[in-house]
Amino acid sequence: xxxxxxxxxxxxxxxxxxxxxxxxxxxxxxxxxxxxxxxxxxxxxxxxxxxxxxxxxxxxxxxxxxxxxxxxxxxxxxxxxxxxxxxxxxxxxxxxxxxxxxxxxxxxxxxxxxxxxxxxxxxxxxxxxxxxxxxxxxxxxxxxxxxxxxxxxxxxxxxxxxxxxxxxxxxxxxxxxxxxxxxxxxxxxxxxxxxxxxxxxxxxxxxxxxxxxxxxxxxxxxxxxxxxxxxxxxxxxxxxxxxxxxxxxxxxxxxxxxxxxxxxxxxxxxxxxxxxxxxxxxxxxxxxxxxxxxxxxxxxxxxxxxxxxxxxxxxxxxxxxxxxxxxxxxxxxxxxxxxxxxxxxxxxxxxxxxxxxxxxxxxxxxxxxxxxxxxxxxxxxxxxxxxxxxxxxxxxxxxxxxxxxxxxxxxxxxxxxxxxx
Amino acid sequence: xxxxxxxxxxxxxxxxxxxxxxxxxxxxxxxxxxxxxxxxxxxxxxxxxxxxxxxxxxxxxxxxxxxxxxxxxxxxxxxxxxxxxxxxxxxxxxxxxxxxxxxxxxxxxxxxxxxxxxxxxxxxxxxxxxxxxxxxxxxxxxxxxxxxxxxxxxxxxxxxxxxxxxxxxxxxxxxxxxxxxxxxxxxxxxxxxxxxxxxxxxxxxxxxxxxxxxxxxxxxxxxxxxxxxxxxxxxxxxxxxxxxxxxxxxxxxxxxxxx
Numbered sequence: 001x002x003x004x005x006x007x008x009x010x011x012x013x014x015x016x017x018x019x020x021x022x023x024x025x026x027x028x029x030x031x032x033x034x035x036x037x038x039x040x041x042x043x044x045x046x047x048x049x050x051x052x053x054x055x056x057x058x059x060x061x062x063x064x065x066x067x068x069x070x071x072x073x074x075x076x077x078x079x080x081x082x083x084x085x086x087x088x089x090x091x092x093x094x095x096x097x098x099x100x101x102x103x104x105x106x107x108x109x110x111x112x113x114x115x116x117x118x119x120x121x122x123x124x125x126x127x128x129x130x131x132x133x134x135x136x137x138x139x140x141x142x143x144x145x146x147x148x149x150x151x152x153x154x155x156x157x158x159x160x161x162x163x164x165x166x167x168x169x170x171x172x173x174x175x176x177x178x179x180x181x182x183x184x185x186x187x188x189x190x191x192x193x194x195x196x197x198x199x200x201x202x203x204x205x206x207x208x209x210x211x212x213x214x215x216x217x218x219x220x221x222x223x224x225x226x227x228x229x230x231x232x233x234x235x236x237x238x239x240x241x242x243x244x245x246x247x248x249x250x251x252x253x254x255x256x257x258x259x260x261x262x263x264x265x266x267x268x269x270x271x272x273x274x275x276x277x278x279x280x281x282x283x284x285x286x287x288x289x290x291x292x293x294x295x296x297x298x299x300x301x302x303x304x305x306x307x308x309x310x311x312x313x314x315x316x317x318x319x320x321x322x323x324x325x326x327x328x329x330x331x332x333x334x335x336x337x338x339x340x341x342x343x344x345x346x347x348x349x350x351x352x353x354x355x356x357x358x359x360x361x362x363x364x365x366x367x368x369x370x371x372x373x374x375x376x377x378x379x380x381x382x383x384x385x386x387x388x389x390x391x392x393x394x395x396x397x398x399x400x401x402x403x404x405x406x407x408x409x410x411x412x413x414x415x416x417x418x419x420x421x
Numbered sequence: 422x423x424x425x426x427x428x429x430x431x432x433x434x435x436x437x438x439x440x441x442x443x444x445x446x447x448x449x450x451x452x453x454x455x456x457x458x459x460x461x462x463x464x465x466x467x468x469x470x471x472x473x474x475x476x477x478x479x480x481x482x483x484x485x486x487x488x489x490x491x492x493x494x495x496x497x498x499x500x501x502x503x504x505x506x507x508x509x510x511x512x513x514x515x516x517x518x519x520x521x522x523x524x525x526x527x528x529x530x531x532x533x534x535x536x537x538x539x540x541x542x543x544x545x546x547x548x549x550x551x552x553x554x555x556x557x558x559x560x561x562x563x564x565x566x567x568x569x570x571x572x573x574x575x576x577x578x579x580x581x582x583x584x585x586x587x588x589x590x591x592x593x594x595x596x597x598x599x600x601x602x603x604x605x606x607x608x609x610x611x612x613x614x615x616x617x618x619x620x621x622x623x624x625x626x627x628x629x630x631x632x633x634x635x636x637x638x639x640x641x642x643x644x645x646x647x648x649x650x651x652x653x654x655x656x657x658x659x660x661x662x663x664x665x666x667x668x669x670x671x672x673x674x675x676x677x678x679x680x
Contacts, residue, residue: 036676078488078561081643088643089650234676242669249662256658260651261460264564272565272640273557282600 028214033233034240035220037398041111042218043247044104045210050248051101052206056199058094066146068192070185073148074274092263098140099266100255102289105133109317114341116329117219123321125212130318132205135198137290137314142195144287148188149271154284156183156191162297165304182277222395223330232398283358291355292348296374298359299367309371316378323378325386333392337385344377448598450571451578453630457637460652463645464638469500471617472635475628476559478615483547483556483606485539489639492533498645499638507533514538552592554605561640563633570633572598577629580608 006027008014017023065084067076080087109129112118118126141159145152160177164170179186217228226232234240258266266288270281286294296313300306316323331338351370357363456465473494476486491511494502502510511531516538519526531538540556541547548555557565566572579598583589589603596604610625617623638644 075488082488082493088647092647238672239676242665242672246662246665246669249658249665253655253658253662256651256654260647260654263647269565269567269569272561 030235030237031229032214032236033217033229034236035218035226035232035398036234036239037220037222037232038218038240038243039221040243040247041107041114042220043244044108044111046244047104047248047251048101048108049206050251051097051104052199052202055094055097055101056203058090058097059196059199061090062094063196066192068146068189070148070188070275073146073188077147089259092259096255096258096263096266098143099287099289100251100258101136102140104251105136106289109133110345113320113344114331114338115219115221116223116324116326116331118321119324119329120321121216122213122219125209126321127318128205128209128212130314132202132209134314135202135205139195139198139202140287140289142191142198144271145188145191146195147271148275150273150275150279150281151268151271151284153183153275153277154281155286156187158284159286160187162303162307165307167304184277219329220398221330222332222398223328224394224397226398285356288352288356291353292351293355295351295355295367296371298355299364299371313371313374316375320378320382324382326382326389326391327386328391328394330394333394334385334389335392336389340377340381340385344374347373347377448568448575450568450575450598452571453574453626455570455634455637457634457644460648462648464498465634466501467619467621468631468634469638470502471619471621471628472631472633472638473500473502474617475615475632476635479609479628480559480632481537481540483540483551484559485541485547485556486537486560486639487539487558488560489537490533491531491535491537493642495533496642499642500635504533511535552605556606559636559639563636564640568598570637573636574629574633576604577610577632578625 006017006024008017008023013023062080065076065080065087067073077091080091082088084090112126112129141155145156160174160183163173163177166173175181177187178184179190217226220226229235268285268287285291293310293313297306297310300309326334326337328334331341347370350366351374354363354367354370359367456463456468476484491507494500494507494510495504511533514531514535515528516531516535517526518529521527541550544555563570563573568575575598576596579596581595581597583595583602587595587602589595593603593605594607595602610628612625613623615623615628621627641647
């Protein structure tokens with residue numbers, strides 16, 4: 001942000017800004033040059049910030065009324081639903097908010113995949129994003145345990161038991177996680193503590209994510225480097241603020257629909273049954289947003305390898321900037337990649353579907369094929385595609401897309417522009 | 422705007438899968454018109470009051486209602502009994518209180534602030550009295566079953582003679598809507614079992630519908646407020662969205678790019 005020479009007009013402002021340049025920061029944020037061709041897929045960053053703040057605020061209120069004790073947690077949730085003023089509203093916003101958060105983050109991630117936003121020079125933004133995503137999954141899982149319903153309890157049992165797959169120390173780690181020899185009160189209290197902590201870690205990482213974004217600036221739908229500021233960019237305020245605001249309102253309408261009219265449709269009915277260590281539910285399924293990874297876990301017959309496969313499925317994303325060898329960012333100019341992209345989207349949706357089904361027969365077979373394809377996409381198709389694919393001509397600027405240019409030319413130009421930065 | 426259709430399509434796809442996954446192992450449940458369904462749905466007061474009567478006279482001898490208080494019966498959006506009626510209902514139960522100044526527990530008539538009196542001292546006692554099966558608490562029962570109200574409504578009317586080849590143990594009954602078809606609760610409803618004070622004919626179907634409506638309310642006591650508030654919130658959001666849309670068009674008209 002050092003490129004900004006900004007002097008506040010008032011004396012007080014200048015005095016303060018010399019000591020803590022908050023006004024310079026505010027000025028940077030409002031003037032931040034943004035590509036003017038960003039489409040609505042780019043509005044999900046703002047939407048995600050809204051989701052995070054909503055979860056933190058509603059979560060704080062819930063924590064004031066919730067009791068993290070195995071004997072009282074379920075009852076205290078019912079207390080929130082019945083006796084706390086608008087407690088039902090706060091809880092339904094928080095519970096559906098988690099789903100909305102994941103819906104938005106998946107769109108955000110798949111937008112990056114389509115437009116190659118993870119590629120140089122944005123690798124660090126991408127990796128921070130993957131860490132945020134991992135923490136979100138942890139927070140969501142921990143939060144799902146807190147109502148202490150049947151799915152909470154058995155979900156916690158299944159997931160913590162995964163650690164027992166680690167050779168030699170596995171069993172010890174599980175006991176350590178539980179704080180005992182089964183999921184019980186000590187597990188609940190520590191899960192609550194961690195569930196409270198993680199959102200603030202995410203908040204810190206979001207600041208880094210945005211900071212890292214503001215160094216190279218936004219990618220854009222045609223994926224070329226642009227000069228900033230230029231006629232290709234618009235100041236963040238008011239142009240992007242109002243557009244993000246509009247998209248956020250559309251999102252909030254969907255959100256409100258879930259909260260007010262179908263608040264329980266995304267949850268599992270069994271979680272309205274109080275946790276009972278003696279009764280195992282017929283099917284233990286995680287929340288919808290974790291289903292693709294659950295499918296990968298179950299598609300491997302060996303427990304340890306299953307856990308490794310599941311973790312790799314997420315961590316492989318962190319290596320994506322190096323696995324994708326293509327010099328061209330946007331799928332718009334990559335006819336083959338575009339097709340493989342949509343196959344991947346379908347593959348992940350299929351994994352999500354079979355993740356919700358019992359792991360047997362045809363479902364298991366589909367899960368295995370889909371899992372294999374998932375890894376094939378990242379480990380084989382993407383690296384090879386970068387060398388083999390014939391891309392279409394990339395324009396030289398946003399304002400003059402018609403003039404065109406060859407992909408090679410664009411790549412050369414890109415290299416030069418990195419040196420400038 | 423084209424992009425919005427794409428976004429909505431993706432959202433629909435995501436949740437389409439979700440609905441699908443919930444619909445696994447679906448049996449065709451009996452259908453009826455629920456007054457509380459839909460964005461403007463409200464409870465039928467009379468049905469709630471009748472439903473309470475069915476719960477009280479039939480279900481409550483085995484099923485607890487531990488998150489409900491007698492005061493809830495008076496509250497807006499519920500059966501809306503008068504305060505006097507609810508006080509009389511509460512007073513008809515003996516509640517264990519104490520310890521008193523002598524350090525002893527004592528029984529007293531119930532008050533509005535009391536929770537619904539439990540049929541059994543504890544879960545073990547409930548199991549002992551019911552052949553080992555624990556009659557589940559009914560407060561959030563409709564939310565705790567996949568099929569929700571339709572499931573409960575159907576189950577109450579789903580008792581049949583077992584098909585040939587199915588043998589049932591003592592104290593186990595055949596119900597075509599029960600998961601696995603075997604249920605430890607016997608058929609509870611029969612025509613004319615209760616006598617409704619409002620003169621409604623107490624058919625099995627009527628009682629099943631009334632008590633299920635009552636259970637929906639016990640599970641979602643703020644349903645009416647939620648529906649009303651949701652309508653206002655969404656109308657507000659839509660108006661604001663339209664205003665912001667036109668502001669956006671105006672602001673972006675300063676530059677040539679389309680939004």
